[in-house]
Amino acid sequence: MATLFVDKIDPQSGTTLEIGSSGDTLNLGATAGGTLTNTPTFFAKLNSDQFPSNSTLTTLALTGENFDVGGCYNNTGSTVTLNGISVPAYSFAPNVAGKYYISAKVNVNATGSDNVSRAYVQLFKNTDAIATGDFNSSYQVDIITPGTDVVVELNGTSDYVTAKGYGTISSGTLRFKGDTTEARTYFGAYRLIGS
């Protein structure tokens, strides 16, 4: 491998500079270095049903990681240290500063039928709610799947985001539905290039 040390690359003439040809691979600033990547990124889902208390905002216990590039998502129920950052349970704390696209959805249902009247999903940055997807019905229904998304700035040192769900039912046992192959309740994020 040849290495060239330089601070700037400009087109020799004109206004186009091309790097590589079809089939080549271009790596941009490995791990935390480059701004021209969409990492860190993760996507996690409920692999099985979660049973929160009725009418209680509850952290989504998303243990099923489809992937976690950068190792910034804590898929356990305890606070852990990832990349030197203390990360609360089921939270994402990227170690690269930037703007992140975050999304979450919760599938709210109850044992029995036709007894859900309200459900919402919220994204929190640290301890503050920053986005909400809400469905509030005058009638009892069976399944509601509110979703929400947001672009938020995270400092790469201590900021974390968490997804929480809420459901109100008239009878039976409230559940956030999960599945091992099909994402029904999920939480994901990626860093916006260049930010």
Next chain:
Amino acid sequence: MGTIKTTNIEPIADNGTVTLGSSGDTFTLGSGVKQSNMLYPAFYAYLGSSQTGLSDNTAAKITIDTEVLDTDNCFASNKFTPTTAGKYFLYASVNLDAVDATNWRNGQVYIYKNGSSIINGDFNLVENMGRRVSPYVSVVVDANGSSDYFELYAEVDTNNSGNWQATGYTSSQIRTYFGGYRIGS
């Protein structure tokens, strides 16, 4: 500051790897510089005309027919088959119309990977029915860049067991759409 002026940078070997920088370095595109293919392959398409006559309680492939963007010609025949391996952000919404008022019991929107659902947006109103609901789904998923493909499906359980429809472009608004782009390896 050193500056290289050239028009093309290639790895030493064909199909090799060029690495720019190390951990902690920053690469900046000069002010006003355009990056021509970041996040490619990418596509975005929507349903132009409503897809009608869909069978009750049966998952139907949504025949997205109007392309807004398809950078690498990876979207064809209602499926997205990216030709570059990597992680892709995919998103979709279908306006599920039960045709008649108080006829919409249950409906779901799915993204399929290789013929199987990987994500589900579900609203089940059962006895307290409406007419239209537009579930939205999004997912980040791996694609192998050769054979993996993605399709949009949806279904509605109507109260009268009649047909339902996916609403197309109406009143200058996109109602049903499917998009995606590569976010990295």
